[in-house]
Amino acid sequence: MTVAPELLYLLTGDPAEFAEVVAGMQPADVADALRSLTPEAAARVVAALPFDLAVLVLDAPELENRREIVRAMDPRISGPLVDAMSGDQQAELFREMPEPERARLLPALHPKGRESLQLLLKYPPESAGGIMTTEFLSVPATWNVEQALQLIRRVGGAKETVYAVYVLDPENGSLRHVVSLRELILSDRARRVDQVGSTRDPLTVTPWMDREEVARLISKYDLLAVPVVDPNGRVLGIVTVDDVIDALVAETTEDVQKFGGMAALDEPYMEIGLPRMLRKRAGWLAALFVGEMLTATAMGHYEHEIERAVVLALFVPLIISSGGNSGSQATSLIIRAMALGEVRLRDWWRVAVRELPSGLCLGAFLGVIGVGRIYLWQELGWYDYGPHYPLVALTVGVALVGVVTFGSLAGSMLPFVLRRLGFDPASASAPFVATLVDVTGLVIFFSVGLLILRGTLL
Amino acid sequence: MTVAPELLYLLTGDPAEFAEVVAGMQPADVADALRSLTPEAAARVVAALPFDLAVLVLDAPELENRREIVRAMDPRISGPLVDAMSGDQQAELFREMPEPERARLLPALHPKGRESLQLLLKYPPESAGGIMTTEFLSVPATWNVEQALQLIRRVGGAKETVYAVYVLDPENGSLRHVVSLRELILSDRARRVDQVGSTRDPLTVTPWMDREEVARLISKYDLLAVPVVDPNGRVLGIVTVDDVIDALVAETTEDVQKFGGMAALDEPYMEIGLPRMLRKRAGWLAALFVGEMLTATAMGHYEHEIERAVVLALFVPLIISSGGNSGSQATSLIIRAMALGEVRLRDWWRVAVRELPSGLCLGAFLGVIGVGRIYLWQELGWYDYGPHYPLVALTVGVALVGVVTFGSLAGSMLPFVLRRLGFDPASASAPFVATLVDVTGLVIFFSVGLLILRGTLL
Numbered sequence: 084m085t086v087a088p089e090l091l092y093l094l095t096g097d098p099a100e101f102a103e104v105v106a107g108m109q110p111a112d113v114a115d116a117l118r119s120l121t122p123e124a125a126a127r128v129v130a131a132l133p134f135d136l137a138v139l140v141l142d143a144p145e146l147e148n149r150r151e152i153v154r155a156m157d158p159r160i161s162g163p164l165v166d167a168m169s170g171d172q173q174a175e176l177f178r179e180m181p182e183p184e185r186a187r188l189l190p191a192l193h194p195k196g197r198e199s200l201q202l203l204l205k206y207p208p209e210s211a212g213g214i215m216t217t218e219f220l221s222v223p224a225t226w227n228v229e230q231a232l233q234l235i236r237r238v239g240g241a242k243e244t245v246y247a248v249y250v251l252d253p254e255n256g257s258l259r260h261v262v263s264l265r266e267l268i269l270s271d272r273a274r275r276v277d278q279v280g281s282t283r284d285p286l287t288v289t290p291w292m293d294r295e296e297v298a299r300l301i302s303k304y305d306l307l308a309v310p311v312v313d314p315n316g317r318v319l320g321i322v323t324v325d326d327v328i329d330a331l332v333a334e335t336t337e338d339v340q341k342f343g344g345m346a347a348l349d350e351p352y353m354e355i356g357l358p359r360m361l362r363k364r365a366g367w368l369a370a371l372f373v374g375e376m377l378t379a380t381a382m383g384h385y386e387h388e389i390e391r392a393v394v395l396a397l398f399v400p401l402i403i404s405s406g407g408n409s410g411s412q413a414t415s416l417i418i419r420a421m422a423l424g425e426v427r428l429r430d431w432w433r434v435a436v437r438e439l440p441s442g443l444c445l446g447a448f449l450g451v452i453g454v455g456r457i458y459l460w461q462e463l464g465w466y467d468y469g470p471h472y473p474l475v476a477l478t479v480g481v482a483l484v485g486v487v488t489f490g491s492l493a494g495s496m497l498p499f500v501l502r503r504l505g506f507d508p509a510s511a512s513a514p515f516v517a518t519l520v521d522v523t524g525l526v527i528f529f530s531v532g533l534l535i536l537r538g539t540l541l
Numbered sequence: 542m543t544v545a546p547e548l549l550y551l552l553t554g555d556p557a558e559f560a561e562v563v564a565g566m567q568p569a570d571v572a573d574a575l576r577s578l579t580p581e582a583a584a585r586v587v588a589a590l591p592f593d594l595a596v597l598v599l600d601a602p603e604l605e606n607r608r609e610i611v612r613a614m615d616p617r618i619s620g621p622l623v624d625a626m627s628g629d630q631q632a633e634l635f636r637e638m639p640e641p642e643r644a645r646l647l648p649a650l651h652p653k654g655r656e657s658l659q660l661l662l663k664y665p666p667e668s669a670g671g672i673m674t675t676e677f678l679s680v681p682a683t684w685n686v687e688q689a690l691q692l693i694r695r696v697g698g699a700k701e702t703v704y705a706v707y708v709l710d711p712e713n714g715s716l717r718h719v720v721s722l723r724e725l726i727l728s729d730r731a732r733r734v735d736q737v738g739s740t741r742d743p744l745t746v747t748p749w750m751d752r753e754e755v756a757r758l759i760s761k762y763d764l765l766a767v768p769v770v771d772p773n774g775r776v777l778g779i780v781t782v783d784d785v786i787d788a789l790v791a792e793t794t795e796d797v798q799k800f801g802g803m804a805a806l807d808e809p810y811m812e813i814g815l816p817r818m819l820r821k822r823a824g825w826l827a828a829l830f831v832g833e834m835l836t837a838t839a840m841g842h843y844e845h846e847i848e849r850a851v852v853l854a855l856f857v858p859l860i861i862s863s864g865g866n867s868g869s870q871a872t873s874l875i876i877r878a879m880a881l882g883e884v885r886l887r888d889w890w891r892v893a894v895r896e897l898p899s900g901l902c903l904g905a906f907l908g909v910i911g912v913g914r915i916y917l918w919q920e921l922g923w924y925d926y927g928p929h930y931p932l933v934a935l936t937v938g939v940a941l942v943g944v945v946t947f948g949s950l951a952g953s954m955l956p957f958v959l960r961r962l963g964f965d966p967a968s969a970s971a972p973f974v975a976t977l978v979d980v981t982g983l984v985i986f987f988s989v990g991l992l993i994l995r996g997t998l999l
Binding site (some may be wrong): 235239245265324339345352365380409412418457518525 | 765861932
């Protein structure tokens with residue numbers, strides 16, 4: 084491809100020509116190209132695409148402004164396209180729509196599709212029920228392999244995946260067994276489907292399970308899909324591996340942005356408008372700022388000591404940042420260990436028992452560097468910390484042990500506290516931890532100073 | 542299961558009994574259970590498992606101490622097991638082994654497996670070549686669908702995936718076409734395989750492509766596997782979706798830990814020993830500490846001003862933390878946008894142009910809160926900032942605009958600088974940014990103070 088199709092369209096304005104150029108491209112790439120057009124132009128192009136490609140393009144999560152494009156289309160054209168979309172993407176589209184747009188599009192769907200759409204919309208978008216697809220292949224347990232293969236050949240084109248076949252109890256329709264297409268192909272044609280493949284109970288999830296948890300299961304057991312079942316064991320839908328990858332990527336973005344101390348952006352950085360981005364960032368920044376104002380109060384409390392020993396003030400940024408850094412290390416470790424399921428809520432004391440010696444060692448290490456720095460500067464004549472400089476150095480060293488230990492402990496416990504209170508532990512951002520630790524760091528520093536320097540400087 | 546199998550083993554000490562209990566379990570769960578045994582005990586248990594389950598257990602990435610377990614086994618038993626492992630996991634196992642252990646195990650492998658193992662070991666573990674598997678199904682383009690299906694039935698059991706069949710040029714063996722098992726099943730049996738399915742050129746990757754990049758491709762195009770080809774278009778292996786999920790999870794862990802300001806742990810938090818964890822954490826902590834020592838130098842530079850206007854010192858923690866927080870937000874945004882491919886190196890100035898107004902607005906917002914706080918405390922009589930308190934408030938407000946703007950700019954540019962220098966942009970941790978911004982924040986604050994307060998307080 085020498086000319087980008089979106090450029091060509093801007094030059095010629097002919098949707099048919101655009102459609103012809105992109106016909107040989109991957110649907111995700113067509114979706115990418117459509118992003119630079121207005122919704123109205125994109126709607127004309129989608130309408131001019133071959134039907135199957137148009138459906139695949141609408142199915143691509145890369146199509147950011149899908150809702151606007153569908154809205155810009157004639158419902159007689161958009162109806163059949165949306166009807167043919169995969170169930171999970173259809174649900175995502177409807178979730179973005181306000182009620183009047185939904186009402187306009189719903190009648191265009193087949194009654195069966197409408198029903199399963201309404202099922203999906205019942206569940207939160209970050210749950211298994213919210214990302215599942217209701218198109219899956221099921222057969223009664225009494226069928227044999229040949230019958231199952233024939234069914235796949237007949238209806239397989241319309242299902243999102245044919246690589247797993249769900250074997251149901253012919254009496255009550257509950258899930259009895261899962262057999263993969265590979266196992267069917269390799270097996271004797273006359274065998275009963277429930278006799279093929281693994282004898283283990285099939286892995287299932289509830290529709291309310293968090294999508295991150297589902298991703299963990301699929302990743303751990305190397306599955307291509309996992310069935311979502313209701314309390315009676317009936318299959319509501321399946322979550323496929325590609326939905327899980329999308330979910331993993333989205334969760335990672337959310338976690339990284341939260342850890343940076345802001346609300347999740349939910350839109351690509353280069354595309355989000357300035358007012359929206361400011362709103363996403365200002366909230367946390369202001370909250371942290373208000374928390375950090377306590378440092379001014381704490382410093383005010385020690386104003387008298389600072390006046391008498393200005394030398395102490397020089398080390399304030401160094402001391403409190405060390406607490407913040409060790410806290411941020413500990414928090415990132417625990418957040419990730421929680422996300423991977425390595426650490427559970429009840430493990431909090433085991434973590435505390437690990438972080439206490441870690442903090443003491445790391446604090447002592449930094450303390451030695453800090454004391455060395457003060458002696459070195461003093462001896463080399465680079466700075467004069469006054470006649471009591473050994474006591475000042477001691478104060479800094481002891482305070483560092485205390486601050487780093489407290490930082491490690493507080494940073495590691497914060498995700499537990501948040502989870503216990505029902506918040507996402509990933510909200511324990513590095514800035515959050517730093518703010519929490521700063522005030523305590525000041526109190527530790529000045530308390531140590533009062534103990535060591537009373538009678539000399541203070 | 543009422544008694545955990547590892548407990549049972551500790552009670553009875555009988556590997557056969559353990560093997561019997563776990564026989565109905567998922568391989569990943571057996572691997573989990575084995576982790577709490579010594580390598581010697583685990584080796585005895587694996588040897589007692591049915592051969593196929595033992596291979597699957599050794600294949601599970603959950604088996605943390607796989608190398609030690611294999612080493613503890615008789616090579617006559619471990620040889621056939623390792624030989625039957627999937628190619629990519631085999632390569633990971635050999636990568637962990639020192640030369641003598643490799644030499645002991647290599648002769649036990651089939652010559653063909655040995656060859657493809659040596660191919661995989663040529664590539665770095667984080668590249669497509671390092672995580673690919675060499676077991677895939679290929680057919681000449683002249684075959685028909687029936688022939689391909691028969692091949693799958695004959696050899697499919699031994700291949701990691703049968704869901705994609707690679708159609709090769711019969712002349713030079715280069716990749717011509719990819720057809721999915723689903724397309725084969727749905728197609729007419731007499732058709733030539735290269736006439737089935739999409740007419741698009743198959744997506745391929747080079748063996749040197751970063752695994753994160755491969756993950757992005759697989760996720761974008763919803764693939765179950767992507768072929769890895771050499772410069773002549775011959776297929777070296779394939780990267781499957783489950784490898785990609787494992788890679789995504791590992792990369793996320795690395796990124797979160799790095800962003801928390803430490804080296805990647807590479808081991809589960811609850812299992813790593815204290816000395817190793819200290820080493821991973823102490824390095825960055827000490828580097829940040831040394832960087833942060835510049836704040837003591839900067840503060841020393843303004844010692845005279847602090848002596849005369851102690852009230853300024855009270856706001857030092859508040860000012861510098863605001864710079865650090867806004868910087869950490871900006872960094873996390875850009876790191877993630879880079880990882881998702883939304884932002885490239887050459888976009889640096891577009892990012893700067895977005896961050897400048899963001900920083901100014903956010904800084905002004907915090908500045909207003911800060912000024913309000915000082916006025917409020919003063920008017921309510923909660924604290925006395927002296928007769929010149931309106932000027933002190935102005936200093937704090939203006940400094941906040943400057944510090945937050947600088948923080949946003951520096952935080953957003955740091956990942957670009959790191960990438961330009963050949964480092965991982967994810968190394969731009971929140972503490973790194975905070976340290977970078979702290980010194981500048983102090984200079985901005987005191988410079989603003991000198992400008993505004995000269996003649997009154999200073």
